[in-house]
Amino acid sequence: MAVAAAVGADMKALTLLLAVASLAPATTFYVTVAGLGGEDEFQQRFDNWAKEIDKLVRASKDAQVETLFGPAATKARVEAALRSVSAKAQRDDALVLMLIGHGTFDGYDYRLNLPGPDITAGELSALLDRIPASRQLIVNMTSCSGGSMKAFQGAGRVVVTATKTGTERNATIFARYWVEALRDPAADSDKNETISALEAYRYAEQKTSQFYETQKRLATEHAVLEDTGKGDGVRQPSPQNGQGLAAAQFAVVRMAGAQNISNDPALLNKREELEARIDKLKYEKASLNEGEYRKQLRALLTALAKVQAELDK
Amino acid sequence: MRWVALAVALPLAALAQAPQACRALYRQGKLAEARECNTRLAKSEDPFLRAQGLWGIRDYQGANAAFREAALARPADPGVKVLWGRMYLEHFQPADAMALFQEALKAKPDYAPALLGMALAASEGYEIRAVELAESALKSDPRLAEARALLARLALEDNDRKRAGDEADKALDSLEALSIRATMDWLDDKGDTEWIARILKIDPAYGEAYSTGARLLVLNRRYDEGIHLYRRALELNPELSDARAELGVQLMRMGGEIEARKQLESCYKKGYRGPAVVNSLRLLDSYxxxxxxxxxxxxxxxxxxxxxxxxxxxxxxxxxxxxxxxxxxxxxxxxxxxxxxxxxxxxxxxxxxxxxxxxxxxxxxxxxxxxxxxxxxxxxxxxxxxxxxxxxxxxxxxxxxxxxxxxxxxxxxxxxxxxxxxxxxxxxxxxxxxxxxxxxxxxxxxxxxxxxxxxxxxxxxxxxxxxxxxxxxxxxxxxxxxxxxxxxxxxxxxxxxxxxxxxxxxxxxxxxxQDFLAWLGQQTKTQVAGFDDWRKGLRGVAEAARAKKWEQVIAEGKAIRDLYPDYVEAGSVYEFLSQAYVAQGDKAKAMSELDRYTHAGGRNPATLKQFAAWQAESGRQREAAQVLARLNLIAPNDEDLHRKLGALLQESGDHAGAAREWQSVVAMKPADTAGANFELAKALQAAGKRDDARDAVLNALEAAPGYKPAQRLLLELDGKE
Known part of the structure; x- marks a missing residue:
C-alpha cells in the first residue's frame, strides 16, 4: 500500500500542470442513484448514503446535482436525469455518476435494482455516451458491480466498481467508505484541498479491505478502478499497470480554498521547478544513502515552503 | 516402528514365529538385526506377515496395502485389524485407527487388544474415556500388561501418584510399566533411578523409557528436563522418530530454533511427517x-x-x-x-x-x-x-x-x-x-x-x-x-x-x-441465584430492543442487570439499556450505563468508542481519552482509535501520549500519510522534541509537498533553530 501510495504521488506530481487545468472544469454534473434496498435496513442505508453524497457534492462550486433515492429512483427518472445532463453539459464539463444499492449479473447483463423495472449497464452506458462532457466518472458501488465494467469503460471515463467481477453477489460496504472519503480530509492524501477520484478510490478500497480483515470475515468484495478505456480494472492503480492517471486528475470534491491560485508567474514557475526537483529526488531515493536523501529533501521542501509562503501573502 | 507387546492371537502359530523373532531382536536392542529380520519378513508371500515386516521398516504405504490384503483374506480375524490400527496410530491417523479397532470389536466383542488400541487413541487426545477403555481391556484380559501400564501413565498424567504406582507395580514384567516407575523417580528429582538399570538389562536400546519420562516432565512444564530425557532416548535408539520430533518441538518452544529445525527436518527426511513435524517446520519458516x-x-x-x-x-x-x-x-x-x-x-x-x-x-x-x-x-x-x-x-x-x-x-x-x-x-x-x-x-x-x-x-x-x-x-x-x-x-x-x-x-x-466453597458461595450468591431469571429476562430485553420497545427494555433491563453484572459479552444488558436511553433522548443515562459496562470489563470496541465520543461531546475529554486508552489494550489495530485518542490527548495537554498515538497511526500506513505525520509532528513539537518533529513534518511533506500547514510548521521549526 505504501509503495502504491508513493507511486501515485509521483504520478500526480508528473501531471501537475495538466491537473491544475483539469481540476477546474466549468461544471461538474453529479447524478447519484440509490436503488432498491429490498429490506428496510438496506433501504435506509442506501438512502442515507445517497443523501450524504448529495450534501457533500452540493458544497462544491459549479456543481449541478441530481440525487435519486427511495421510490423516486425509478428507471424513468434515472434516464430523465441523464438526458437532462446531455442537454446541458458542454465538452469541458465533467460528469460523476454514483450508483448505490443491489446489482445483479447473469453473465451477460448487469442490472441495477430499482423500484419498478431495473436498468442495465448497457442502457446506462448508451445514455452516458450521449453526454458531451469529455470526462466522466462512474462509481458503481453495488453488489455484482464488476459485471458492469465492460459496459461502462471507454475513452475519457474513469470507472470504479465495488466488486471485481459480476459474481461477487453479497451486499457491499464500499459505498460507506466512498462517502466517508468525500467528507474526510484524510482522503486528500496530497493535501491540495481537492479529493480526486484516485484518492477517494484508494481511501475507500483500503478502508473496505481493513473492515473485512479486522472483522475476520472473508472479503466478499474487491473494488477495482479502470481509467484507460481498455483492459480489466485493477485493485492498486499505478504507473506499472498504467491505471490511475486520469483518476488522479479527476476532482470529485473540492474543499474550501482549493481555487485560491496565485497569479505571480515567477513564483509559480519557481514552485513548479521545486516540485519537479522534489519529484526527481524521490525517484532517486533508492540510489542515495538515507542521510544524503534527507538532507536534500529538507533543503528542497524548505525552499518550497518559503515560495508557498510568498505566494500566500 | 514402536514395537508393542501385543497379545494378538494369530490363528496359525507358525505365522507368528517370524514377527515375534523380529520383535525379540528389537527388544534385545539388536536394532540392525531386527531391521534385517523385518526386511526379510517384508518379502513374505503372506500379506499379514508382509504387512508387519513393512511396518517394521517403516514402509507405511506398503504395509497399509498388505494389511488391506490381509484383512480381505482373513475378514473374521480381529488381530489383523488391531495391528493395522496400531500402525495407523503410529502414523498420526487416530481416527482411522479408531475405526479399525471398532471393526475388530464387531468381529470379537470385548477383544482386549482392540479395547487397548481405543484407549491408546483416546489417550493421545487426553480424553477421559481413555481410562475407562483401558480398564475394559484389563477386565477382558487381566494379563494385558500394556493396558496396565497405560492406566499407570494416565494416572500419572492426572497427578494421581498412588494409582500410578499401584498400576505399574502390577505389571513390572513389562517395559512400559517399568518406564512409569522410572518416570515417577524423575518427577521426584531422583535422576539415577534404579528402574533404568532394570529396563536396560532387558532391552539395552529401550529409549522409550526416557521418552515416557520426557513426556511427563513436559506435561509438568519441566521442559529443559524433558529435552534432556528425549536426548537420552535418542542416544539409546536414534530411530525413535517420535522422540526426535518431540525433541524438536520442545526445543522450538524453548527458543532453540536452530537445533529444533535440524531435528524436525531429520524426522521429515525420514518420512516421519506428522502434524507436529510439518506444522512446526512451517512455523519456523514463517519466522x-x-x-x-x-x-x-x-x-x-x-x-x-x-x-x-x-x-x-x-x-x-x-x-x-x-x-x-x-x-x-x-x-x-x-x-x-x-x-x-x-x-x-x-x-x-x-x-x-x-x-x-x-x-x-x-x-x-x-x-x-x-x-x-x-x-x-x-x-x-x-x-x-x-x-x-x-x-x-x-x-x-x-x-x-x-x-x-x-x-x-x-x-x-x-x-x-x-x-x-x-x-x-x-x-x-x-x-x-x-x-x-x-x-x-x-x-x-x-x-x-x-x-x-x-x-x-x-x-x-x-x-x-x-x-x-x-x-x-x-x-x-x-x-x-x-x-x-x-x-x-x-x-x-x-x-x-x-x-x-x-x-x-x-x-x-x-x-x-468447605471453607472455599462457602466463601465462593457468598461471592457468587446473587449471580447463581438469579442466573435463570437473568437468562430468561435477557431474551425478553433483546426481543424488546429488536421491536424498539424502549420502555420495556429499560424496565426489564434494569430489573435483571444486577443479577449478573459480570456479563459484558455480546448483547449485554448495559448495551441494550444504553441503546434504549439514547432512543429516548437521555444521553446522560445512556452514558451512565456504558460507564458501568466499562468498569465491569466490557470490551466491545464499537461500544467503548461510542462512549468516548459522547464523553468528548459533553466536554469530558480526559475521561474520553481514558476510555479509548483502554481499547489500546484490547484492539489496538484500529487507525480511527489512535487518531481520536491522539487528538484527545493533544487537546488535554498529554503531548507525549498524543505523539505515541499519532506514531501508531503512521505505523498503520494510512491513506493519509501526510496528515498523520503532520499531527505527529505537532505532538512532538509540543512535547519539546523538535528534531523528531522536524523528521515527522518532512515525512508529511515528502508525501504531500504542497501541504500548506506542514510547510508552515517546517518553517516554524527551522525558524526556532
Missing amino acids: KNFETFRTPTTVLRLQKKEAALLRPYFQEQMDRAMAAYEKKYKLKLTKPVQVEVYPDHEDFAVRTMGMPGLGILGVTFGNVVAMDSPSGRKPGDFHWASTLWHELSHVYVLTATNHRVPRWFTEGMAVHEETAASPEWGDRVSPEVIQAIKDRKLLPVAELDRGFIRPSYPAQVIVSYFQAGRICDYVNQRWGFDKLLAMMREFGERKTTPEVVQHQLAMTPDQFD
Whole structure:
C-alpha cells in the first residue's frame, strides 16, 4: 500500500500542470442513484448514503446535482436525469455518476435494482455516451458491480466498481467508505484541498479491505478502478499497470480554498521547478544513502515552503 | 516402528514365529538385526506377515496395502485389524485407527487388544474415556500388561501418584510399566533411578523409557528436563522418530530454533511427517516474517507488518508486568523473557499442539511466552494485556518453583494476577462457570489438576481456570499474598497439594474445600441465584430492543442487570439499556450505563468508542481519552482509535501520549500519510522534541509537498533553530 501510495504521488506530481487545468472544469454534473434496498435496513442505508453524497457534492462550486433515492429512483427518472445532463453539459464539463444499492449479473447483463423495472449497464452506458462532457466518472458501488465494467469503460471515463467481477453477489460496504472519503480530509492524501477520484478510490478500497480483515470475515468484495478505456480494472492503480492517471486528475470534491491560485508567474514557475526537483529526488531515493536523501529533501521542501509562503501573502 | 507387546492371537502359530523373532531382536536392542529380520519378513508371500515386516521398516504405504490384503483374506480375524490400527496410530491417523479397532470389536466383542488400541487413541487426545477403555481391556484380559501400564501413565498424567504406582507395580514384567516407575523417580528429582538399570538389562536400546519420562516432565512444564530425557532416548535408539520430533518441538518452544529445525527436518527426511513435524517446520519458516526487539530483560518477537504499531504497547506492558512481579514475587529473573505474538492463530496453535489444558490465547514455556496478537481475533474478543500479564506470571511462578508446581496453582496465580493488575481485566464469570457452581461441579483442590488435563465435561477447563484463580484470590484475601508465596515455595520443594494446604493453611484439604466453597458461595450468591431469571429476562430485553420497545427494555433491563453484572459479552444488558436511553433522548443515562459496562470489563470496541465520543461531546475529554486508552489494550489495530485518542490527548495537554498515538497511526500506513505525520509532528513539537518533529513534518511533506500547514510548521521549526 505504501509503495502504491508513493507511486501515485509521483504520478500526480508528473501531471501537475495538466491537473491544475483539469481540476477546474466549468461544471461538474453529479447524478447519484440509490436503488432498491429490498429490506428496510438496506433501504435506509442506501438512502442515507445517497443523501450524504448529495450534501457533500452540493458544497462544491459549479456543481449541478441530481440525487435519486427511495421510490423516486425509478428507471424513468434515472434516464430523465441523464438526458437532462446531455442537454446541458458542454465538452469541458465533467460528469460523476454514483450508483448505490443491489446489482445483479447473469453473465451477460448487469442490472441495477430499482423500484419498478431495473436498468442495465448497457442502457446506462448508451445514455452516458450521449453526454458531451469529455470526462466522466462512474462509481458503481453495488453488489455484482464488476459485471458492469465492460459496459461502462471507454475513452475519457474513469470507472470504479465495488466488486471485481459480476459474481461477487453479497451486499457491499464500499459505498460507506466512498462517502466517508468525500467528507474526510484524510482522503486528500496530497493535501491540495481537492479529493480526486484516485484518492477517494484508494481511501475507500483500503478502508473496505481493513473492515473485512479486522472483522475476520472473508472479503466478499474487491473494488477495482479502470481509467484507460481498455483492459480489466485493477485493485492498486499505478504507473506499472498504467491505471490511475486520469483518476488522479479527476476532482470529485473540492474543499474550501482549493481555487485560491496565485497569479505571480515567477513564483509559480519557481514552485513548479521545486516540485519537479522534489519529484526527481524521490525517484532517486533508492540510489542515495538515507542521510544524503534527507538532507536534500529538507533543503528542497524548505525552499518550497518559503515560495508557498510568498505566494500566500 | 514402536514395537508393542501385543497379545494378538494369530490363528496359525507358525505365522507368528517370524514377527515375534523380529520383535525379540528389537527388544534385545539388536536394532540392525531386527531391521534385517523385518526386511526379510517384508518379502513374505503372506500379506499379514508382509504387512508387519513393512511396518517394521517403516514402509507405511506398503504395509497399509498388505494389511488391506490381509484383512480381505482373513475378514473374521480381529488381530489383523488391531495391528493395522496400531500402525495407523503410529502414523498420526487416530481416527482411522479408531475405526479399525471398532471393526475388530464387531468381529470379537470385548477383544482386549482392540479395547487397548481405543484407549491408546483416546489417550493421545487426553480424553477421559481413555481410562475407562483401558480398564475394559484389563477386565477382558487381566494379563494385558500394556493396558496396565497405560492406566499407570494416565494416572500419572492426572497427578494421581498412588494409582500410578499401584498400576505399574502390577505389571513390572513389562517395559512400559517399568518406564512409569522410572518416570515417577524423575518427577521426584531422583535422576539415577534404579528402574533404568532394570529396563536396560532387558532391552539395552529401550529409549522409550526416557521418552515416557520426557513426556511427563513436559506435561509438568519441566521442559529443559524433558529435552534432556528425549536426548537420552535418542542416544539409546536414534530411530525413535517420535522422540526426535518431540525433541524438536520442545526445543522450538524453548527458543532453540536452530537445533529444533535440524531435528524436525531429520524426522521429515525420514518420512516421519506428522502434524507436529510439518506444522512446526512451517512455523519456523514463517519466522522470517517476524522482527525481534531486544532489551536487557526482554525479547519481543512481532510480525513485521504490525511490529511498528504493537511494539510500544507490548514493551510497556512487559516492562510494567515484570517490574510488578519482581517486587511481588521477590524474584529477579536471570534470563530475558521472550514474548512471541502471532497474528495468525494457527501459528500460535502450533505452539500448544499436543498439550492439554493450555490457554487458548497464550502459553508459556519456561521463559518463552507465545500468544495471539490482538489482530489474530475479532476486535474485542480478548484483552491482550490481561493475557500477557497472565503468561508473564507463569514465568515467575515456574522460575520460583523450578517448574515444580501443580497446574492448578500456577494457573490460579496467573488468573489472580489478571484482576490484580486491574479489576477491569481478566475473564468475567461466564455462564458455564455459574452453571458449574450451580451443579456443584467444582473439583476438590487436591484433584483440581484433573480439570485441566482430562476434563470430564466440555467447559471443565474454563471452570478449572476460574476455580484456581478464585482459590488464589481466597488465600490472598484470608491469609495475605505472603501465604501464596509460602505455598509456592513449598510446591517448589516437591510438596503435594494436600501437604501444602495442611502445612501452610493449617487445615485438611477437605476443610479447605468447605471453607472455599462457602466463601465462593457468598461471592457468587446473587449471580447463581438469579442466573435463570437473568437468562430468561435477557431474551425478553433483546426481543424488546429488536421491536424498539424502549420502555420495556429499560424496565426489564434494569430489573435483571444486577443479577449478573459480570456479563459484558455480546448483547449485554448495559448495551441494550444504553441503546434504549439514547432512543429516548437521555444521553446522560445512556452514558451512565456504558460507564458501568466499562468498569465491569466490557470490551466491545464499537461500544467503548461510542462512549468516548459522547464523553468528548459533553466536554469530558480526559475521561474520553481514558476510555479509548483502554481499547489500546484490547484492539489496538484500529487507525480511527489512535487518531481520536491522539487528538484527545493533544487537546488535554498529554503531548507525549498524543505523539505515541499519532506514531501508531503512521505505523498503520494510512491513506493519509501526510496528515498523520503532520499531527505527529505537532505532538512532538509540543512535547519539546523538535528534531523528531522536524523528521515527522518532512515525512508529511515528502508525501504531500504542497501541504500548506506542514510547510508552515517546517518553517516554524527551522525558524526556532
